Amino acid sequence: MLLLSDPGKTLLPKIEFFLSKVGVSSSDLTRILTLSPLLLVRSLENHLIPCYNFLKSVLVVDEKVITTLKRSQLSFLFDVTNNMVPNIALLREFGVPESAISFLVTNFPGTAFIKHAKFVKAVHEVKEMGFDPLKLVFVLAIQVILKMKKPMWESKLEVYKRWGWSKDVALLAFRRYPNCVLLSEEKITKTMDFLVHKMGRPSADIAKNPSVLGLSLEKRIIPRCSVVQVLLAKDLIKNKFSSATLLLPSEKCFLEKFVIKFQANVPQLLDVYQGKIDLLDVGIQSEKTRLS
Incomplete structure (x- = not known):
C-alpha cells in the first residue's frame, strides 16, 4: 500500500507534519519511519493529527510527545478514541495527578493505549490492592499488573516465600516497589543471597525497602x-x-x-x-x- 501512495499528495504532507508540527528531527524521523513505516499509511487528518492533539493535551510540551513517539512508534498507530481517551479519563476520575498521567504516557505508552476493558480491570485491581491514586506508584502498578499473568505472579510469590516473605509481606513490598515482581528469579535470588547470607541483612529489612532488589x-x-x-x-x-x-x-x-x-x-x-x-x-x- 505504501508503494502505491502518491509521494507528493500523501507521503510528503505526513513527513512535513512530523518535522514541522510535532518537531521531530530528520534523523529521528528516519529511524522512526524505518521501524514503523505504517505511520505513513495512517490518515493525516483522521488519525495522525487527532492523535498528536490528544497527546499534546496530556503531555503539554512537544518534547514529551516526541519522547513518547521515539519510545514507542506504535503510539501514533494505536486507537486513540476508543482506548487512550477513556483510559486517561478513568485515571482522572480516580484523582490521578496530571504529572503521573504524563509520566505513564511518556514512559509506558503501550499501557496508556491498551484496550479500555483491560485498562479498567487493571485500575480497579490496583486500587483494591491499596495503592493511592495520588501517588506515582499507582500508575507504575497499573503497567506492572498489565504485564503480569497469574502464573508469573504466583511464581514470583513462591520465590520470595523461599526467602521468608509471607504473601502479605510480598504484597507490601509490591505496593512499595511494583517492579519487584518483574525481576527475574535469578536476579532476585542472587541479590537476596548476597544481602542476606553475605551481608547479614534480615530478609524483612529488604521487604521494607524492596527497590534495592532492582539495583545492579x-x-x-x-x-x-x-x-x-x-x-x-x-x-x-x-x-x-x-x-x-x-x-x-x-x-x-x-x-x-x-x-x-x-x-x-x-x-x-x-x-x-x-x-x-x-x-x-x-x-x-x-x-x-x-x-x-
Missing part, C-alpha cells in the same frame, strides 16, 4: 557493601543503618558520606569501591563484617 549487584550493591565492610572492620562507622540508607542514595552522596570522608583513614577506600583491590588487600575478612 555488580555495579552498585557489591561496591558499596565492600566499602562499608572496610569501615565496619576498622570501627570507623557503627552498624546502624538500613539497606536503603546504604544503597539508595546517589553515587555522589554515597562517595561523600562513606568514601571521601574516610579516605585519610583508609587511603585504599576508593580502590575498594572501584573494585581495583580486594578486601583482603586491606586486611579485611569479609565474613567478619556482616551488616547484622
